[in-house]
Amino acid sequence: MNEFHQYIEAAIADAKSEAEASRSATVEAHHLLLAIAAQEGTTGQQVLASVGLDRAALRDALQREFEHSLEAVGVHPAEYALPASRGKPGKPPRFGPSASVRLAFTRGMGHGDRNPQPVQLLIGILEAEVGTVPRALALAGVDRTELRRRALEALEGGGPAPNGSRSKMHGSTRP
Amino acid sequence: MKPMKVPSGLDPADALAAVGALRQLADQLEDAAVEQAMRSGWTWPQIAEALGVTRQAVHKKHAKRLIAAGVHLRRR
Numbered sequence: 001m002n003e004f005h006q007y008i009e010a011a012i013a014d015a016k017s018e019a020e021a022s023r024s025a026t027v028e029a030h031h032l033l034l035a036i037a038a039q040e041g042t043t044g045q046q047v048l049a050s051v052g053l054d055r056a057a058l059r060d061a062l063q064r065e066f067e068h069s070l071e072a073v074g075v076h077p078a079e080y081a082l083p084a085s086r087g088k089p090g091k092p093p094r095f096g097p098s099a100s101v102r103l104a105f106t107r108g109m110g111h112g113d114r115n116p117q118p119v120q121l122l123i124g125i126l127e128a129e130v131g132t133v134p135r136a137l138a139l140a141g142v143d144r145t146e147l148r149r150r151a152l153e154a155l156e157g158g159g160p161a162p163n164g165s166r167s168k169m170h171g172s173t174r175p
Numbered sequence: 176m177k178p179m180k181v182p183s184g185l186d187p188a189d190a191l192a193a194v195g196a197l198r199q200l201a202d203q204l205e206d207a208a209v210e211q212a213m214r215s216g217w218t219w220p221q222i223a224e225a226l227g228v229t230r231q232a233v234h235k236k237h238a239k240r241l242i243a244a245g246v247h248l249r250r251r
Contacts, residue, residue, distance in 0.1 A: 069196035
């Protein structure tokens with residue numbers, strides 16, 4: 001098994017755990033994004049870190065997106081005071097894989113050459129223009145297009161794009 | 176039942192995202208409601224009937240989690 005397959009296998013396993021912990025019935029692209037952010041030392045993790053996105057920041061962004069989406073139709077999740085996840089659901093999520101994950105792989109594998117690189121998975125996720133990930137990034141004040149550009153640069157250059165700063169590109173909108 | 180209308184002024188992206196978020200919220204609410212019912216002494220057939228699903232389906236979906244949470248499970 002080569003480095004790319006090992007990375008994908010680890011990312012998928014981690015994404016499954018994320019999905020399970022959030023009681024999601026399926027593994028979605030945003031679970032994979034959380035997994036990428038947790039793979040310390042990888043190019044994908046470094047590209048995300050270059051704009052201040054670690055796993056905790058992504059979790060915050062995703063939670064904001066969830067609440068924002070519900071509030072748009074007049075539902076305020078805080079009123080339900082649902083218990084926090086215990087990470088032990090009865091039914092593990094299927095990895096069969098969801099439409100958002102399939103699209104991320106298809107888009108990501110459209111880059112690079114015959115030797116796929118782990119960062120292509122991040123590129124594929126960032127190429128989604130609609131859905132949970134772009135909405136969460138926008139709410140967190142992250143320029144997705146610029147983040148994708150950095151990931152593409154890292155793919156071409158074999159490492160994360162240098163930037164000298166960990167600040168977000170559009171300033172912070174997080175509370 | 177009247178046909179549902181998307182509230183005026185609601186962006187399509189927001190309306191579509193709300194659908195996914197409502198499904199996720201419904202799943203979380205189901206977990207909490209089933210646990211509360213079990214702790215209150217409801218049986219699997221009662222919970223299944225209230226949810227409009229089969230007893231097997233509700234048991235398969237929730238039993239493992241409830242056992243892990245230390246809930247005493249009544250007979251199926």
